[in-house]
Amino acid sequence: MYETSYHRPSSLAEATQLAAEKGDEAKYLSGGMTLIPTMKQRLAAPEALIDLRHVGELKGISVNGRSIRIGGGTTHAEVATNEEIKSVCPGFAALAGLIGDPAVRHMGTVGGSVANFDPAADYPAALLALGGTIHTDKREIPADEFFQGLFETALDEGEIVTAVSFDAPDQCAYEKFRNPASRYAMCGVFVAKRADGVKVGVTGAGASGAFRWSDGEQALSGNFAPEAVDGLTVPEGDMVSDIHGSSAYRANLVKVVTKRAVKKAHSH
Amino acid sequence: MGVEGIGAKVLRKEDRRFITGRGRYVDDMSVPGMKYAAFVRSPHAHAKINGIDTSAAEAMPGVIGILNGQQLQGDGIGNLICGWAVNSKDGTPMKMGAWPALASQTVRYVGQAVAIVVADTQAKARDAAEAVVIDYEELPVVTKAVEALKDGAPQLHPEAPGNLIFDWELGDKAATDEAFSKAAHVTKLHIHNNRLVPNPMEPRAALGLYDPAEDHYTCWTTSQNPHVARLVMSAFYNVAPEHKLRVIAPDVGGGFGSKIYIYPEEIVCLWASKRTGVPVKWTSDRTEAFLTDAHGRDHETDVELALDADNRILGLKVETTANLGAYMSLFSSSVPTYLYATLLSGQYDIPAIHANVKAVYTNTVPVDAYRGAGRPEATYVIERTMETAARELGISPAEFRRKNFIRSFPHQTPVIMNYDAGDFEACLNAGMEAADVSGFEGRRAEAKSRGKLRGLGMSCYIEACGIAPSKAVGSLGAGVGLWESAEVRVNPVGTIEILTGSHSHGQGHETTFAQLVAERFGLPVDNVQVIHGDTDKVQFGMGTYGSRSGAVGMSAIHKALDKVEAKAKKIAAHVLEADEGDIVIENGEVKVAGTDKKLGWHEVCLGAYTGHNLPDGMEPGLKEGAFYDPTNFTFPAGCYICEVEVDPETGTTEIIQFVAADDFGRVINPMIVEGQVHGGLAQGIGQAILESTHYDDSGQLTTASYMDYAMPRAWDLPNFKVSTTETLCPGNPLGMKGCGEAGAIGSPPAVINAITDAIGNNDLTMPATPEKVWKALNAVR
C-alpha cells in the first residue's frame, strides 16, 4: 500500500468539504472491502482517505409500509438481518446475506457497493429489478440511470451515496450462481413482480455490468413461471467471456438462474 | 500402552498455541536493527535484461541498499541447482539451465527475482522496488510443455536445446510391445494433470542475520527441512560454511512440498545481511506466493492398457510430457520419474510396463513436488484408465480391479518398486460397504426424479512413502541420503526431550512423537518436549515430506528409545539387584517382573545423573541418539469411492459422499491421521473440480489471487467417511506406512470417474468446472 492520509469527518457536510479540498486525490472509505484490497495491491493510490463510517446521516434503515430506505453506510449484515426488510421484501434481505463472507458482510456497505458498481456486485441487480432510487448528497437518481457501465455510475466527483430506496414488490427473489473462486456472482438474477409487470435484473454475466433482461421481463410479465423463459435465447455477444466462463455459458446461466429466481419468488 | 500411547486419540499439544494465535512463525521473529526487503521481480515471462537503473530508487527515503545479480555472482554465490540427477534414455545427463538467485541477463518467468531492496520498512522497500527501472527486451514466450517441444518454439536455456531437459524411460519396451501384440482389447486415453499452486496458509518468509563479530550467519526460514537448507546453502550456494550457518525453521504454517526447496529469497536475504550490515527480513505476500512458490503437477499423458480376452491386464504404455517450468527446482527431476513411473503398476499385477517421460522447460513458475509428488499423477493415469477400460468392456469397475489385484507379497513390479505388504481387497470391500455401492442404482434413480445426474467413481491407489532407503535413492540419482536422525534426552527428573530431524508444519509431531514415549515408559505426553527445526539443536535431519516422518522419523526415535530403555534397565537391575532381563518399565515405574521390587522412572533417571550407584564402567547420563535408514519404501494403499450429483442445467458438481478406506499400517494417533486424510481429500477434490492455474499467451499468470484461483472451501466438501484397515509394514519397527499424502493421491480419479459416470461422457479434464461439465454434457445430449 502507498502512503496515504486518513480523515474522519462526522457529518456529510464535513465529508464533502474535505473531498472538495482534497480534489481527485481523495477517496471515500466505507467498509473498505473493495478499496483497501485494491490499495494493498497497489492498484489504487489515493493520497487521502475520507472515512464515511462516522457520518450519522448515512446510517439507518427505515421501512414505512412497503417503502424501504437504507442508509448508504448500512452494512450488508444489517440489511440481511433486518426484521422489517425480511418481512416486507425477503428477497432483498436474502441477497445481502449472500454477499461475500461474514467478515465482508459486517464491514461492506450498501453505499460502497452501489458506488463501486463492480460488474459482479449483487445489489445492482436488485435495484434495477426493483426500480430503486439512489440518493446522494445532491440528488436522487433512478437505478436505470445510475448504473452506466463497468465500474461506471452517474456519480459526480465527490458525490456521496447517502441511501437507496425502493418499494417492495408483490413477489421477488434473488438467485446467485457463484464464481467458484471469488464467490461473487458469475450470474445473479433478481426478479421482481408487481401488478404492472415483472422486472429482471442480471449481474455478473453482462459484458457491460448489471443489466435488465428485457426479453425475460416480457415473457415473465405474461406468465410469472419458470417455463415462461424456456423459448428465449440470450444473445451471447452481450455476455462476458473470461477464464471463468465463456459468453455461451453465461448466456445459458442467465436463463437457468432466472428460472430458479422465479421459482424461489413463488416460495418466499 | 498407556492411555496416551499408540492408538490413542490424544489431542494435539501444539494446538493450544496455534489456536490462540501464539504460534511463532518466521514473520513473527524480530532481531535488533532488523530491516525489510522487497524483491524487484520480472513483469515479463521471457526477456533479456539490458540494464538496471537503481538511482531513483536509491535516493528514496529509508532505502539502505539495492543489490543485483551481478553483485551476487561477484561475491561467489552459486546458482540454484536440482539435486537429483536423471539421465535420458540415451545415457546423457539431464540438461540443467543456470538459475541465479537474482537474474542478471535473462528472466524466464513472471515473478523471477532480479534485485533486492532493503529499507527501513516493508512499505518503503516496496515503494523503492517499484522505482527500480529495468530495461527489458521482451522475448517470445511458451507456457505449455507440448508446445515448447515443437520446432520453432521459443528457446529458454542454451544448455537445453529444444527445451528438452531429459527424455527418460522406465520398464521394458520390447516386452510391453510384445504384450500389446497379444491384446484382445486396448484402452487408450489422453490425460491432462492440471498444474496446481500449493497455497500453504503461511506464505514463505526469510530472515537473514549476519554477525560480523563471529563471522556467523543465522537464517530463519519457512522450511520443511532446515538441515537440508543449511547443507545446500553452504555446499552449493557458497552463502556460508556449514559450521558458520544456523538455520531455524520455527512454526511453519503448512508446506505441502513447496517449502522443501531452497528459494532465491533466503539465499539473497542472508547475503544481503552481510552486504548491508543489517538483519534482513522478507515476507511473501499472497501474489508473490502464487508467482514464486514451486507449482505442482502439469503433465500431459497418453496411456494405453492392453487386456487379454479374460480382462486380465497384459501391459501398460505411458508417454508423459512434464512441464518443469523455467528452471529445475531442487527435486523437480525426481517427481515425474522415480516418484511417478515407479508407481504405474498401481495395485495390479501388470506383467509389462513401459513409460517414457519428457521433461520440458517453459516460461512458467518452476514445478516441483506438491503433496503426493508424482504419485497423484501416476494414480490418476492408472485409475482413470482402469475405470475407462471397465466401462468400454461393460463390466463392473470394482470387479475388473478385483480380478487384477496383486495378491501375494512381496511383489516385484516391472517398474522398480517391490511392494512389501498389502491387502487391496480388504480396502475395496471396506470402501464398497461404507459407500453402500449396492444401493447406488436406487439413489441414481431418485436423483433423476429431481432432475439431477448421479455418478459413482472409484480409485484404488497405492503410493510409495517412507522416503527413502538411502542406497536405493542414491543409485537412482539422489544427491542426498534419506534416513532420519533422533536424539532422546532424558532429564534427571525423568522428563524427556526428543530431538528430531523431522519437521512439523501442521502434522502434529509434537503429539504423535510424544506418544511413542507414553507407549514405551507410560509417561504422560506432557512430560515430553519435541524439539525440531533448528540446526543448532538437532544435529542433522532430512526433514518432512513424502510421508516420511512416521515411517522414517519415528523409527529413528524408536531406535533411540531402545537404547534409552536398555540403559535404564541396566541401571535399575544394578540398583534392585535383579537380572536385567527381568526388568519391565510400565506406567512410569521400573519393576522387577513378578516381585514388588521397583523404582520410579524418575529415580532411575536421577540415578543416571548422580552417578552414585551405577554399574561399574557405565557412563553417567541418559541420552541416546540414533540414525535410521529405511530398508524399503512403504506402500500405503486404499480404496476411495466418490458419489456426485451433477446439475445438468449449470454443470455444477456436488460431492454427495466421499469414502476413504485406507491402509496406513500402524496408526499412532487416529485423530491426527483422520485429519491428514481430510486435508488431503480437500486438496485432491480441489484439484479435481476447482483449482485451475492459467497462463495467458504472454506468460502472465492470470490466476494469481483467490479472486481467480478457486481453493476448496468447507462447503465444497461433504462429511468424509474415513476408515482404516491395518496391514503392518514389515519394513520398519513400528509397522507404519504413512498417511500424509494419500488423500491428495487417491481422490482426483475417484471424483472424475464419478462425474464422467454421471454425465455419460468420459472426455473431461481437471478441474471439472461447471462450464466444462456443462459442455461435456452438451456434447452427448
Ligand SMILES: Cc1cc2nc3c(=O)[nH]c(=O)nc-3n(C[C@H](O)[C@H](O)[C@H](O)COP(=O)(O)OP(=O)(O)OC[C@H]3O[C@@H](n4cnc5c(N)ncnc54)[C@H](O)[C@@H]3O)c2cc1C
Ligand atoms: C472477499 C470478498 C468477497 C466479496 N463478495 C462480494 C459479493 O459476493 N457480492 C458483492 O456484491 N460484493 C462482494 N464484495 C464486495 C463488498 O460487498 C464491498 O463491501 C462493496 O463492494 C464495497 O463496499 P464498501 O463499503 O466496502 O466500500 P469501500 O471499499 O470502502 O469503497 C468502494 C468504493 O466506493 C467508494 N465509496 C464508498 N462509499 C461510498 C459512498 N457512500 N458514496 C460514494 N462513494 C463511496 C469508495 O471511494 C471506493 O471507491 C466482496 C468483497 C470481498 C473483500
